[in-house]
Amino acid sequence: MAHLRLYEKALCWPLLSISALALLAISLPACTAFGTAGSKPGSSSEVPPVMYQFLSHMTKLQPYMVSRKKFRSPENHQQILLNLDELAKLSNKLHQYSRLNKTTFHISAELLEDRLQQAAKSFKEGKTAYAQRMLRESLTGCSSCHIQVVTKSSPSWVFKKEQLSGTDYERAAFLYATRNYDIAAKLYKSFIKKFNPKKDDQFQYEPSLKKVLSYYIRIKRDPNGAMQYFRSIYKKSLPKYVQKRRKSWLKQLREIKKTDKISPTKVSADYLTKFIRTHAGSEFTRDKYDDSKTVKALYLSGLLYEFINSHPQKDITPAILYWLAIFDERLDADYLNDLSELYLRQCIVSFPKNPMAKKCYQQLSDNIEIAFTGSAGVNIPADVQESLDKLKRLIQDKK
Numbered sequence: 001m002a003h004l005r006l007y008e009k010a011l012c013w014p015l016l017s018i019s020a021l022a023l024l025a026i027s028l029p030a031c032t033a034f035g036t037a038g039s040k041p042g043s044s045s046e047v048p049p050v051m052y053q054f055l056s057h058m059t060k061l062q063p064y065m066v067s068r069k070k071f072r073s074p075e076n077h078q079q080i081l082l083n084l085d086e087l088a089k090l091s092n093k094l095h096q097y098s099r100l101n102k103t104t105f106h107i108s109a110e111l112l113e114d115r116l117q118q119a120a121k122s123f124k125e126g127k128t129a130y131a132q133r134m135l136r137e138s139l140t141g142c143s144s145c146h147i148q149v150v151t152k153s154s155p156s157w158v159f160k161k162e163q164l165s166g167t168d169y170e171r172a173a174f175l176y177a178t179r180n181y182d183i184a185a186k187l188y189k190s191f192i193k194k195f196n197p198k199k200d201d202q203f204q205y206e207p208s209l210k211k212v213l214s215y216y217i218r219i220k221r222d223p224n225g226a227m228q229y230f231r232s233i234y235k236k237s238l239p240k241y242v243q244k245r246r247k248s249w250l251k252q253l254r255e256i257k258k259t260d261k262i263s264p265t266k267v268s269a270d271y272l273t274k275f276i277r278t279h280a281g282s283e284f285t286r287d288k289y290d291d292s293k294t295v296k297a298l299y300l301s302g303l304l305y306e307f308i309n310s311h312p313q314k315d316i317t318p319a320i321l322y323w324l325a326i327f328d329e330r331l332d333a334d335y336l337n338d339l340s341e342l343y344l345r346q347c348i349v350s351f352p353k354n355p356m357a358k359k360c361y362q363q364l365s366d367n368i369e370i371a372f373t374g375s376a377g378v379n380i381p382a383d384v385q386e387s388l389d390k391l392k393r394l395i396q397d398k399k
């Protein structure tokens with residue numbers, strides 16, 4: 001199941017490439033001590049300079065990202081290889097920036113590093129289709145960090161959409177990943193407007209709607225704007241399931257507008273998680289796969305990220321990780337990423353003594369069970385079971 005594809009990943013920054021089992025066996029002290037910034041470069045509001053290097057290499061790769069033919073052409077081989085290698089190397093250094101020294105950023109960085117390394121490796125091995133897929137997916141690694149930061153200002157770099165290759169949808173995906181949200185949203189909207197169910201790719205329509213939704217909720221914090229927009233896109237010709245989704249989103253947006261305003265930068269972690277519990281409640285842990293909570297999940301997790309970004313790492317509690325995991329399960333990769341398991345593991349590994357660790361464990365083992373349930377019953381692979389058992393012992397040992 002897609003949302004569990006990262007279940008085996010390690011969570012501690014200095015040990016990123018070590019397998020999860022080895023990690024859990026040898027590195028717990030390092031994990032529990034996460035979050036000491038030390039004297040690393042970069043302030044808490046500065047754009048980490050590596051981002052401009054990322055941007056430069058990604059821009060060079062963009063035309064190859066969207067064309068199978070160009071990506072495979074021997075004539076481009078050297079150029080692609082060079083940029084992939086550089087990106088993979090850079091992604092390995094993200095931990096040097098103190099601004100990025102947050103659990104939730106670490107997890108996204110790890111995702112990015114994994115995708116880029118796979119892209120570079122498989123490209124060298126001649127597996128170009130897979131390499132191209134990994135490269136495209138690495139953009140989700142970029143956005144999964146970026147979507148955690150609210151933006152008020154425009155990016156400090158300017159892009160003309162003509163400089164990018166591909167369709168509106170493909171260009172939008174690139175700009176969205178590189179934090180050029182306003183232009184990305186315009187392109188997604190233009191794709192949505194022109195969309196013809198008979199001619200265009202259905203599989204690009206829904207992700208476009210979801211990107212526009214997360215733009216309004218996460219980046220702009222503007223439920224009103226979202227309502228206006230989703231009201232305006234009504235079209236009779238749209239498939240039934242899209243109509244239904246649109247209606248449900250509008251309903252949730254009206255509910256969000258009614259919730260009390262809070263400022264995550266000013267409240268305590270306890271206050272915030274109480275607020276979240278009141279507004280999410282037990283309904284969130286049930287019926288995970290329907291669409292009736294997605295907008296709320298986007299909105300509430302946005303508040304949590306805003307808290308994380310404005311408080312020192314030591315204030316991040318297991319309850320925050322737990323709720324991020326719960327919300328992430330509601331949101332598929334079109335909005336963000338499947339980070340849920342990673343948050344749950346971090347909750348257990350970093351706070352084994354806390355009562356929340358048990359809840360995190362329960363949630364994680366339920367998810368794993370669901371993921372490995374097929375027509376022949378539950379069939380959890382031995383290594384996955386072993387890693388779960390290790391987490392369980394961790395909670396029990398520390399009592």
Ligand code: HEC
Pocket residue numbers: 045046047048051052054055058094099100105106108109112138139141142143145146149150151154155156157177178179
């Ligand atoms: C570990 C988290 C993380 C990852 C992964 C990440 N970024 Fe960033 N990026 C940030 C943060 C934080 C900022 C600053 C945002 C702000 O202050 O508005 C940023 C800003 C940017 C900017 C905006 C610069 C500007 O002037 O506004 C660009 C461009 C960028 N990143 C490119 C990338 C690309 C391309 C990737 C993927 C290859 C990537 N980033 C991956 C955290 C990350």
